[in-house]
Amino acid sequence: MRPESLFPLFAPVGSLKGVGPRIAPALERIAGPLVRDVLFLAPHGIIRRPRRTLSEVRPEETATILVTVEEHLRPRSPQQPLRIRTRDGDQRLDLIWFGNASRGLEARLPVGAQRWVSGKLERFGLDLQMVHPDYVAEANGLAEIPQIETVYPAGAGLTARMVRRIVHSALDRTPDLPEWQDPAWKTGRGFPSWREAIRALHSPQDDFDLSPAAPARARLAYDELLAHQLAMAQRRAHRRAGAGLRLIPAGLSGAVEAALPFRLTPDQLTALAEIRGDLASGQRMSRLLQGDVGSGKTVVAMLALADAAAAGAQGALMAPTEILARQHFETLSGPLEARGVGVVLLTGRDRGPARREKLERLASGAAAVAVGTHALFQDEVRFHRLALAVIDEQHRFGVGERQRLLDKGEGVHLLSMSATPIPRTLELAAYGDLDVSRIVGKPPGRTPVATRAAPMTRLAEVEDRLVAAVLSGAQAFWICPLVSESELVDLKAAEQRARDLQARLGGRVGLVHGKLPGPEKDAVMADFAAGKVKVLVATTVVEVGVNVPNATIMVIEQAERFGLAQLHQLRGRVGRGRAESACVLLYDPPLSDTAQKRLDILRRSDDGFAIAETDLELRGGGDALGLRQSGFPDYVFVDPFVHRDLILAAGDDARLVLARDPGFTSPRGEALKVLQALFDWRPETGMKGA
Numbered sequence: 041m042r043p044e045s046l047f048p049l050f051a052p053v054g055s056l057k058g059v060g061p062r063i064a065p066a067l068e069r070i071a072g073p074l075v076r077d078v079l080f081l082a083p084h085g086i087i088r089r090p091r092r093t094l095s096e097v098r099p100e101e102t103a104t105i106l107v108t109v110e111e112h113l114r115p116r117s118p119q120q121p122l123r124i125r126t127r128d129g130d131q132r133l134d135l136i137w138f139g140n141a142s143r144g145l146e147a148r149l150p151v152g153a154q155r156w157v158s159g160k161l162e163r164f165g166l167d168l169q170m171v172h173p174d175y176v177a178e179a180n181g182l183a184e185i186p187q188i189e190t191v192y193p194a195g196a197g198l199t200a201r202m203v204r205r206i207v208h209s210a211l212d213r214t215p216d217l218p219e220w221q222d223p224a225w226k227t228g229r230g231f232p233s234w235r236e237a238i239r240a241l242h243s244p245q246d247d248f249d250l251s252p253a254a255p256a257r258a259r260l261a262y263d264e265l266l267a268h269q270l271a272m273a274q275r276r277a278h279r280r281a282g283a284g285l286r287l288i289p290a291g292l293s294g295a296v297e298a299a300l301p302f303r304l305t306p307d308q309l310t311a312l313a314e315i316r317g318d319l320a321s322g323q324r325m326s327r328l329l330q331g332d333v334g335s336g337k338t339v340v341a342m343l344a345l346a347d348a349a350a351a352g353a354q355g356a357l358m359a360p361t362e363i364l365a366r367q368h369f370e371t372l373s374g375p376l377e378a379r380g381v382g383v384v385l386l387t388g389r390d391r392g393p394a395r396r397e398k399l400e401r402l403a404s405g406a407a408a409v410a411v412g413t414h415a416l417f418q419d420e421v422r423f424h425r426l427a428l429a430v431i432d433e434q435h436r437f438g439v440g441e442r443q444r445l446l447d448k449g450e451g452v453h454l455l456s457m458s459a460t461p462i463p464r465t466l467e468l469a470a471y472g473d474l475d476v477s478r479i480v481g482k483p484p485g486r487t488p489v490a491t492r493a494a495p496m497t498r499l500a501e502v503e504d505r506l507v508a509a510v511l512s513g514a515q516a517f518w519i520c521p522l523v524s525e526s527e528l529v530d531l532k533a534a535e536q537r538a539r540d541l542q543a544r545l546g547g548r549v550g551l552v553h554g555k556l557p558g559p560e561k562d563a564v565m566a567d568f569a570a571g572k573v574k575v576l577v578a579t580t581v582v583e584v585g586v587n588v589p590n591a592t593i594m595v596i597e598q599a600e601r602f603g604l605a606q607l608h609q610l611r612g613r614v615g616r617g618r619a620e621s622a623c624v625l626l627y628d629p630p631l632s633d634t635a636q637k638r639l640d641i642l643r644r645s646d647d648g649f650a651i652a653e654t655d656l657e658l659r660g661g662g663d664a665l666g667l668r669q670s671g672f673p674d675y676v677f678v679d680p681f682v683h684r685d686l687i688l689a690a691g692d693d694a695r696l697v698l699a700r701d702p703g704f705t706s707p708r709g710e711a712l713k714v715l716q717a718l719f720d721w722r723p724e725t726g727m728k729g730a
């Protein structure tokens with residue numbers, strides 16, 4: 041239930057003064073549907089309007105100037121602007137208005153009058169001009185022009201000035217809320233109260249106030265992190281409270297392991313031991329297995345599934361695409377069936393009697409392991425005794441989807457898998473409700489991928505080499521990113537690239553993109569996996585974990601636009617066999633210094649975690665990292681880089697609160713309920729609510 045003190049903040053934006061039915065939708069687009077969201081709309085700049093004489097100002101400066109009106113130059117056609125010529129001392133300044141904006145201005149600026157004008161100056165020949173001044177005031181009206189102004193995101197028909205006014209009317213409604221931060225921590229950090237912080241957020245005095253490190257912004261970020269960490273800690277406590285089926289590893293999984301054609305790496309062994317510890321604990325497991333593409337997560341998952349089968353229970357492995365599910369099925373079914381463990385593949389393609397038979401085998405327990413896609417959590421799917429759910433590429437599923445699978449049994453253990461290397465410092469924010477196992481080292485026998493960067497000017501050369509390699513049997517990925525505003529433009533570019541390559545390689549070139557229907561995409565991917573298609577041109581990050589050992593070339597266009605973690609993941613699709621592999625990062629010159637450094641790291645390092653960490657440092661957070669796509673929360677105030685120490689502090693704080701006052705009954709607990717309601721991280725979903 042929402043505390044009453046928050047009601048004003050959870051009113052719709054339409055309830056604010058000056059926000060009618062015309063403005064409300066635009067405001068919702070910029071900020072969100074609630075008064076709270078308007079208050080949370082952080083300004084991104086300030087405009088100063090210092091008083092200046094014309095002899096002091098320079099072009100491109102914004103200033104407030106006292107001028108004398110000399111002459112009105114009326115437009116001679118509708119296309120021409122109204123030009124009002126003014127003077128300050130012996131310098132001239134033309135004020136300019138186009139179209140409707142010029143209405144009534146001649147009367148407000150009569151010839152001979154003195155007026156204050158404020159706006160940005162531009163050079164006009166030898167003189168200066170000001171197009172659409174922001175303010176015009178009478179000679180005694182200087183006070184009407186603010187000296188400093190806050191700049192908000194605008195657009196969708198809303199000007200920055202309108203947003204400013206609306207924010208101010210929202211500020212008038214800001215209630216005082218009980219303090220939920222620990223007093224010693226708050227004092228130590230020099231944090232203002234919540235209300236002061238919101239006010240300060242909207243009245244920055246200098247650039248520092250705009251930065252995430254400013255005390256007001258840091259406080260709000262901490263609040264947000266704490267609310268999130270509390271929600272995750274609660275979810276974790278809730279999961280743990282439920283008993284998990286006790287699964288003790290038995291001979292079966294040992295036999296499966298012994299039959300593998302290779303030895304597990306030390307990291308795989310550690311991860312497996314951690315998982316087995318959880319499975320045997322009697323508490324429900326909530327674990328994330330992190331490791332680069334190709335690091336060998338699937339084998340670990342297979343052995344855990346064997347543990348479930350050995351205990352007379354069932355396990356499920358869910359993957360985001362048909363082709364991945366199929367690959368997993370092929371990996372698992374041999375070794376498991378050989379030990380008498382029935383494995384079923386269930387995807388959206390299964391229909392009719394065949395599907396019924398599979399469902400029957402799961403419901404009766406005849407099959408101990410299910411591998412599949414979204415098809416696995418559909419209502420008709422029932423298990424005899426589901427004990428372990430493994431979710432591959434977990435961020436590709438919604439929280440609700442994962443839950444539906446877990447709900448198919450009682451006390452089901454969860455093993456999530458992810459190939460997105462999240463920097464260690466951010467792990468708590470991304471996966472605070474999970475225990476994490478990492479596979480860092482790679483299986484032996486991999487040849488590192490030779491990585492180089494080349495400007496687009498060398499495209500022809502890259503194509504030549506690729507064609508030659510393909511003609512002698514190699515397979516290649518060619519990635520064209522989605523970068524422009526219009527997906528259509530990007531798609532055209534990819535189609536063109538595919539045509540160029542088809543002109544030389546014919547039917548050996550396939551194209552997949554986001555607009556392609558699922559089954560067609562799967563068909564092209566399957567042809568590629570089977571070696572019928574030699575070059576796969578793709579607009580987006582295709583099937584993350586797809587395993588095509590024969591693919592040895594990866595070309596990525598506009599590589600400078602990608603997050604490094606993404607580039608690293610893409611590169612991970614090649615270099616899986618024994619053959620030498622190459623990755624070419626094509627970029628549009630010139631490269632900025634940072635971009636150059638970023639591509640350099642990829643050339644030098646093959647450790648996904650190290651790469652992600654360096655990327656975070658080089659780019660300093662922001663969404664440029666592409667973190668959001670990988671399941672990082674959509675924070676309002678938190679900067680993943682600047683606030684990384686706050687992430688850790690909030691995690692500790694949350695755990696302590698839950699240990700001491702799990703019912704939130706202390707005064708601080710009561711205040712924390714307000715905080716949680718304010719940010720509204722839904723404990724059950726981990727998502728931010730409306």
Ligand code: ADP
Binds near residue numbers: 308335336337585587
């Ligand atoms: P991931 O799921 O992490 O992307 P996979 O489990 O698909 O990686 O492993 C990629 C490849 O490496 C598979 O062909 C697998 O058989 C092989 N592999 C896994 N572990 C080892 C190991 N310890 N030694 C050698 N090869 C391994």
Ligand code: MG
Binds near residue numbers: 333334338585
């Ligand atoms: Mg995988």
